[in-house]
Amino acid sequence: MIKTTPTLLVVEDSRPVRLLLTQGLGRSGYRVLEAADGQKGVELFISEKPDLVLMDVNMPIMDGFDACRNIRQHEEDTVTPILMLTGSDDLHSIQTAFEVGANDFITKPINLPLLEQRIRYALRDADREQALRKAKGLQDNARALAGLGFWEYNQTLEQYTWSEDASEILHWVKFLPETLESMGQIVHPNDRKRLFAVFEDTLIMGGKFDLEVRSVNNKQEYLLKIVGQRDGEQKRLIGAFQDITAQRRLEQQANFLNFHDSVTGLPNRKLFQRDLEDVLTQLHHTDLNFAIIVLDVARFHQIHDAYGSEVSDQLLSLMASQLKTAMPRDAFLARLDGGSFALKLPLNAQWNEGKIYSAIERWLSVLDRSWVVADKEVFLNFIAGVSLVPRHGDDASLLIRKAHRAHRGIKPSGNISIGIYEGEQEDSLQKRLMLEMALRKAIEQEEFYLVYQPQVNLTSGDVVGVEALIRWRRPDIGVVPPxxxxxxxxxxxxxxQLGDWIVQHAAKQQVAWKKKGVSLRMAINLSPVQFEQMDLPDKITRLIAETGAKFSDIELEITESLAMHSPETTIRMLKSLREEGFKIAIDDFGIGFSSLEYLLRFPLDTLKIDRVFIKDITRGRSDCAIVRALTSLCQGLGLTTIAEGVETQRQRDYLDALGATEIQGYLISKPLESNELIQFIADFKKNQNNQSI
Structure with missing residues (x-):
């Protein structure tokens, strides 16, 4: 804490002298404390911690000398100035005062202006001393943290001198060296000549040196950094030393991590590309043929989100181990990022593309298995894109990019899907990049809009809900299908980002219709990627609450495949949304692999029957039986059923007879924009009324 007004302590038994000092120094701006004897003075010093003490010598109870000794004993550092007040001819008192720790003296009778000058100088010197002590303390702390010690070598005396902490820093050295010869004994034999040569050159030529040498004991090798210089023209070296063993070990570890993956221990992308570049430099001198493979675990991020990083990391380590055991000796395996690996595999120059494909498939077949991690059995799909050397070039980064392009062009089929780069993928990649740029622009300029497909209740014949569907009106092309x-x-x-926009705009539209007297249930589709957000329930609740829509008027649709990818996580999120009041629908039901067990566990309000069962319902007995079973099941569970893709009156009649609750499809209407929908509902009601007359 910085003191703005210095505090002075006057310890004087003479009341007139004490009064003179306190009033005179008080007028000069000092805060003055007073004590009539040495004991009281010590007590005030301990409690008030003044900036300076004026101490009389001869006092009752405790004289000034004992008081001065006591004060110094209570200080960690001797920094508080103590000025002794003594007679002009009392030389013995002056000498004793300095011995007990006083800084200065002033003779009686007291000359107040002269005293004020002495006080000012004493306070200034004390501030300097305190600043120097603080700086030295910081330096000592920094030196201790850095493990830095100091040494001195006197050539004339053939003698080493070390700082006090040298033994602690050189903890493996039994006795600190005292001579140049003994200094050589703590240094590795192969480094001694270098050390002695540097010392001799510096003693002769001057200048500075900075070198690292090894120091050994029976168990371990240590690294010492030694810096030094000649001390002027004298035959003496002074310098510092530091144990840098741990630092170099960390640097080696950092260098390893810079080129290796911390999870699997495999080389990383940087080292894979460097190795590939080195191999390609030999391409013109040797007949090299090999494949560059980019191998991805399909939907790895979903596995990570569902089971956590510990399980996904164990999974990556297992895959790396399996691949290493199956690869040829001169293959090179690396992990790029996420669930993506890269392989450089040698090929026979005589192989055609079919044999290359078969060889890669055989090497990767070790991955075609179930994986058990932390008592969880996981089945994985892999996608591999391949570029070939020398067929596809001799540039490392280009070959890796071409393998990535081949990977992106694969349509998964089976547990391991492989695709070899083809030239026409260049055009498709350019088109893809142009599409990505156009989509980014579309989001910024709000080129997306919503259309709404009506859903009709078969019992009442009324339009009771709509499904919100996204469309893109691209300025240069027109409407682009989803x-x-x-x-x-x-x-x-x-x-x-787009999903949030759909949720909020659909809810706003539902509120706007309601204000016009048109109350419709709004169905909003949620994508699998949205379900990767752990805070999805909170986000949807917040977005829709901002629009003023009632949660019970909003139906959130998920697909069967989404629900079954991570059922436990999906159930937890849907329950949270259902508790808020939202309706939950499962779409495309019947075409996936869900079980009745999960159907019973999901918090559902509506089951949508996929159009694949509707299109042949009037001709195929199996489709009719499936729809009947689903509607009966839903009736028993109290669920609404919506049949999608209804295009003919006969399909409608069949569905009505089979017990479906609602229908949706082109028989009713195509998806419509907002104004068109309002007009459609008005016309639809009018037609319904005319038919009932």
Whole structure:
């Protein structure tokens, strides 16, 4: 704490002298404390910690000398100035005062202006001393933290001198060296000549040196950094030393991590590319043939989110181990990032593409298995893109990019899907990049809009709800179907942003219709990527609450495949949303692999029957039986059923007879924009009324 007004302590038994000092120094701006004897003076010093003490010598109870000794004993550092007040001819008292720790003296009778000058100088010197002590303390702390010690070598005396902490820093050295010869004994034999040569050159030529030498004991090798210089023209060296063993070990570890993956221990992308570059430099001198493979674990991020980083890391380590055991000796395996690996595999120059494909498939077949991690059995799909050397070039980064392009062009089929780069993928990649740029622009400029497909209750014949569907009106092309841009947005990581926009705009539209007297249930589709957000329930609740829509008027749709990818996580999220009041629907039901067990566990309000069972319902007995079973099951569970893709009156009649609750499809209407929908509902009601007359 900085003191703005210095505090002085006057310890004087003479009341007139004490009064003179306190009033005179008080007028000069000092805060003055007073004590009439040495004991009281010590007590005030301990409690008030003054900046300076004026101490009389001869006092009752405790004289000034004993008081001065006591004060110094209570200080960690001797920094508080003590000025002794003594007679002008009392030389013995002056000498004793300095011995007990006084800084200065002033003779009686007291000259107040002269005293004020002495006080000012004493306070200034005390401030300097305190600043120097603080700086030295910081330096000592920094030196201790850095493990830095000091040494001195006197050539004339053939003698080493070390700082006090040298033994602690050189903890493996039994006795600190005292001579140059003994200094050589603590240094590795192969480094001694270098050390002696540097010392001799510095003693002769001057200048500075900085070197690292090894020091050994029976168990371990240590690294010492020694810096020094000649002390002027004298035959003496002074310098510092530091144990840098741990530092170099960390640097080696950091260098390893710079080129290796911390999870699997495999080389990383940087080292894989460097190795590939080194191999390609030999391409013109040797007949090298090999494949560059980019291998991805499909939906690895979903596995990570579902089971956590510990399980996903164990899984990566197991895969790395399996691949290493199956690879040829001169293959090179690396982990790029996430669930992505890279392989450089040697090939026979005589192999055609079919044999290359078979060889790669055989090498990767070790991955075609179930994986058990932390008592969890996981089945994985792998996708591998391949570029070939020398067929596809001799540039490392280009070959890796071409393997990535081949990977992106694969349609998964089976547990391991492999694709070899083809030239036409260049054009498709350029088109893909142009599409990605257009989509980013579309989000910024709000080129997306919503259309709404009506859902009709078969009992009442009324339009009771709509499904919100996204469309893209691209300025240079026109309306783009969702299946052409939704998957791209998912891969680009932008679907969450668009998904939030859909949720909020659909809810706003529902509120706007309600204000016009049109009350409709609003169905909103949620994508699998949105379900990767652990805070999805909170986000949806917040977005819709901001619009003023009632949660019970909103139906959130998920697909069967989404629900079954991570059922426990999905159930937890859906329960949270259902508790808030949202309705939950499962879409495309019947075409996936869900079980009745999960159907019973999911918190559902609505089951949507996929159009694949509807299109042949009037001709195929099996489709009719499936729909009947689903509607009967839903009736028993108290669920609404919505049949999708209804296009004919006969399909409607069949569904009505089989017990479906609602229908949706082109028989009713195509998806409509907001104004068109309001007009459609008005016309639909009018037609319904006319038919009932």
């Amino acid at each position: 299946d052409q841009f939704i998957p791209v947005l998912e891969e680009m990581g932008l679907i969450q």
